[in-house]
Amino acid sequence: MSFEKKLEKLEQIVSALEGGKISLDQAVELYGEGMKLSLACRKEIDEAKMKITMAGEQNGTKV
Secondary structure (H helix, E strand, C coil): CCHHHHHHHHHHHHHHHHHCCCCHHHHHHHHHHHHHHHHHHHHHHHHHHHHHHHHHHHCCCCC
């Protein structure tokens, strides 16, 4: 799943949780899924930052 799709799904989960119209079991399940998506997005962001930093260092610039 692309980063953008993960963010989109995460936004849907947040909306569902904030809406308050789901059962507790559904909320717990969505919360778990949201945490996994959040961690996956954070990992991709960290990897992108690392690539940018490394590219800047290779070009002699400090990022």
